[in-house]
Amino acid sequence: xxxxxxxxxxxxxxxxxxxxxxxxxxxxxxxxxxxxxxxxxxxxxxxxxxxxxxxxxxxxxxxxxxxxxxxxxxxxxxxxxxxxxxxxxxxxxxxxxxxxxxxxxxxxxxxxxxxxxxxxxxxxxxxxxxxxxxxxxxxxxxxxxxxxxxxxxxxxxxxxxxxxxxxxxxxxxxxxxxxxxxxxxxxxxxxxxxxxxxxxxxxxxxxxxxxxxxxxxxxxxxxxxxxxxxxxxxxxxxxxxxxxxxxxxxxxxxxxxxxxxxxxxxxxxxxxxxxxxxxxxxxxxxxxxxxxxxxxxxxxxxxxxxxxxxxxxxxxxxxxxxxxxxxxxxxxxxxxxxxxxxxxxxxxxxxxxxxxxxxxxxxxxxxxxxxxxxxxxxxxxxxxxxxxxxxxxxxxxxxxxxxxxxxxxxxxxxxxxxxxxxxxxxxxxxxxxxxxxxxxxxxxxxxxxxxxxxxxxxxxxxxxxxxxxxxxxxxxxxxxxxxxxxxxxxxxxxxxxxxxxxxxxxxxxxxxxxxxxxxxxxxxxxxxxxxxxxxxxxxxxxxxxxxxxxxxxxxxxxxxxxxxxxxxxxxxxxxxx
Numbered sequence: 035x036x037x038x039x040x041x042x043x044x045x046x047x048x049x050x051x052x053x054x055x056x057x058x059x060x061x062x063x064x065x066x067x068x069x070x071x072x073x074x075x076x077x078x079x080x081x082x083x084x085x086x087x088x089x090x091x092x093x094x095x096x097x098x099x100x101x102x103x104x105x106x107x108x109x110x111x112x113x114x115x116x117x118x119x120x121x122x123x124x125x126x127x128x129x130x131x132x133x134x135x136x137x138x139x140x141x142x143x144x145x146x147x148x149x150x151x152x153x154x155x156x157x158x159x160x161x162x163x164x165x166x167x168x169x170x171x172x173x174x175x176x177x178x179x180x181x182x183x184x185x186x187x188x189x190x191x192x193x194x195x196x197x198x199x200x201x202x203x204x205x206x207x208x209x210x211x212x213x214x215x216x217x218x219x220x221x222x223x224x225x226x227x228x229x230x231x232x233x234x235x236x237x238x239x240x241x242x243x244x245x246x247x248x249x250x251x252x253x254x255x256x257x258x259x260x261x262x263x264x265x266x267x268x269x270x271x272x273x274x275x276x277x278x279x280x281x282x283x284x285x286x287x288x289x290x291x292x293x294x295x296x297x298x299x300x301x302x303x304x305x306x307x308x309x310x311x312x313x314x315x316x317x318x319x320x321x322x323x324x325x326x327x328x329x330x331x332x333x334x335x336x337x338x339x340x341x342x343x344x345x346x347x348x349x350x351x352x353x354x355x356x357x358x359x360x361x362x363x364x365x366x367x368x369x370x371x372x373x374x375x376x377x378x379x380x381x382x383x384x385x386x387x388x389x390x391x392x393x394x395x396x397x398x399x400x401x402x403x404x405x406x407x408x409x410x411x412x413x414x415x416x417x418x419x420x421x422x423x424x425x426x427x428x429x430x431x432x433x434x435x436x437x438x439x440x441x442x443x444x445x446x447x448x449x450x451x452x453x454x455x456x457x458x459x460x461x462x463x464x465x466x467x468x469x470x471x472x473x474x475x476x477x478x479x480x481x482x483x484x485x486x487x488x489x490x491x492x493x494x495x496x497x498x499x500x501x502x503x504x505x506x507x508x509x510x511x512x513x514x515x516x517x518x519x520x521x522x523x524x525x526x527x528x529x530x531x532x533x534x535x536x537x538x539x540x541x542x543x544x545x546x547x548x549x550x551x552x553x554x555x556x557x558x559x560x561x562x563x564x565x566x567x568x569x570x571x572x573x574x575x576x577x578x579x580x581x582x583x584x585x586x587x588x589x590x591x592x593x594x595x596x597x598x599x600x601x602x603x604x605x606x607x608x609x610x611x
Contacts (some may be wrong), residue, residue: 054099062225063103066095069115076119076181086126102473113196120178124548179207254305257323257332257346261444314342322351359360370462372431376455376471382413383448385424388570390442391417398483405437406486410519420567420575421488421604438462439481449504451476492604493590496583498557499595500529502550504580508572510536510548515565517546524608525565529582538565559584561591562608570595571603 040051042064050068055060077087083370097118105114143176178197182188190208194201230396326332326346331343344351383402393400396418405412411426448469452458455471462468462480469476514525528535532555537547560585572580577595584591587610593603 035090047111048108051102051105051111054548055103055105062099069112073115073119077118077123090122090126093126094119097122111520113198116178116196120228137603176207176211179204180211183208183211198308204600215292254333257326257328257330302462318353319344322353346443369461370431370433370435372429372435373457374429376452376458378426379458379469380449382424382426383445385447385574386415386422387442388415388574389417389420389422389603390415390445392442398439398481398485399482401441403437403439403441403485406431406435414485416486416488419564419606421491421602422571423488423492423602423604425600435462437485438467439483439485440467441478441481444476444478447476451460464474475502491581491590492602493585493592496585496592498559498585499581499583500534500555500557501553501579501581503553503570504535504575504578504595505581506550507536508569510550511565511569511572514546514548515569516537518565522608523565524610525563525568526610527561527563529555529561529584553579557584559587561587562589562610563605567605573606574603 042060045053045061045064047065047068050061050065054065074091077094098115101118104503105111144471170481179193182193183190183198188196190201190204193199194204197204260553295430322344323332326344326349330347335345337342344353382404386402390402393399398418401415402413403414405414406429409428411422411429413426414421414423416422451474452469452471455474458469458471460467460469465480466481467478467480511525514536515523515538516526517540519540525536525538528537529552531552533551533552535543535547539545571593575593577598579596581594581596582591583594588607590604590606593605595601
């Protein structure tokens with residue numbers, strides 16, 4: 035088959051290699067053009083001046099042309115090419131050769147097909163001057179890792195595959211490189227990592243004492259202020275979602291963090307020198323701030339390449355971020371707003387969220403239900419096996435607000451986002467809700483389902499009850515529960531007027547049990563429970579004694595704090611063998 039010049043651009047590397055091995059110089063030129071920018075980067079970091087780099091670069095492609103016929107495994111071309119490049123760099127400075135012979139005609143043709151403008155732009159940047167000065171002194175065994183990681187932006191896994199080394203070995207070498215660059219050459223970790231590999235884009239300037247950067251945003255904070263806010267946002271940026279943007283925190287001269295499902299914004303007091311926006315990995319930022327002294331102001335500076343620079347005293351740290359354009363913004367429409375005491379909101383969440391379902395098949399139970407009645411406000415959560423219900427005074431509202439279900443992921447953020455709030459304003463607009471105290475703002479979509487009528491399952495006329503020490507029954511339940519069958523977690527409560535005997539079968543012939551004295555009791559009964567459900571219920575009782583109300587073995591059991599009729603926990607019993 036005969037190829038026209040334009041057809042070579044559509045061929046794979048394997049096809050170009052095979053044609054080159056047959057002596058096709060056009061195919062060789064196309065192959066070299068594809069890999070030239072990467073090899074140029076490698077050479078720049080392994081040479082001491084531009085003139086040397088240009089000479090070594092040409093030597094590499096001469097060696098490729100002369101030896102490609104011996105390449106048997108075309109899939110290993112990348113590793114083979116890199117090995118030739120490193121060998122050429124080492125040999126150049128070993129023999130001090132600064133004059134070369136004539137270049138093959140094929141090499142001349144190669145350079146006619148290359149993107150020379152891209153190379154010129156790259157050579158003119160200060161990246162070469164600042165980074166090369168440091169990296170060419172690195173030991174050979176770690177120099178290749180530095181090139182791949184900082185300049186080519188390869189991941190640790192990609193580097194390990196490229197160099198045929200273990201991931202752990204690459205991580206160890208990166209630690210050595212960081213230490214050397216910081217302490218010996220004055221180049222901070224990650225400051226020479228480039229943005230995209232594409233040759234048409236200029237390499238960003240690294241952080242160096244020799245380079246002055248134009249910063250897009252510049253802020254100054256007290257460490258504890260920003261750390262407190264970030265820790266309040268931390269849970270929103272962690273979880274099972276693998277989308278990179280969801281592990282980042284949005285830093286803006288006005289606002290805080292974003293999630294596609296839940297948005298939390300925290301205001302931090304500080305000095306804004308230059309306004310701007312940046313998205314950075316939340317955990318990396320938190321880990322870095324934790325290592326810095328609390329009594330030294332923190333400067334946060336961002337550069338044009340989506341990189342955040344943290345300065346504290348003489349220390350400088352860099353974190354690679356993402357563009358804030360990938361972040362969806364919370365709703366801006368205002369709905370009907372009413373106020374809730376911060377203490378009430380935190381208490382309601384603390385007493386109920388543990389009972390909400392976490393099963394993806396029951397989405398209408400994946401949240402906490404706020405129900406606004408004329409004589410009271412109810413906050414409830416249930417997973418079908420248990421119910422937690424708290425009662426509060428009615429709220430003052432301009433017009434009646436219908437009940438709504440706040441998703442569990444958002445509910446979990448309320449205690450940290452509003453930990454010190456005296457009052458929280460709540461706005462509902464369509465299927466969205468916003469909580470704000472002026473400093474922190476939490477926005478989320480509501481669960482658009484009808485919540486079950488939980489009042490129908492709450493017994494109204496139980497006369498049988500037992501009063502027992504909350505702490506003592508909790509301790510025994512936890513202990514026996516840990517010994518129960520790991521599939522069912524079933525325990526037995528034998529309740530009489532003087533004691534409660536908690537037991538479980540550990541095997542067909544073994545049993546564990548403990549007894550707890552009761553303060554008072556009216557009836558005797560044998561009931562089976564899931565130890566985890568009973569433990570959760572007791573852990574959220576804040577009074578010294580707890581009242582257990584029951585009727586029959588399989589009827590719902592009420593767990594109540596004594597002297598407090600504003601909170602109940604209901605558990606469905608288990609069938610005993």
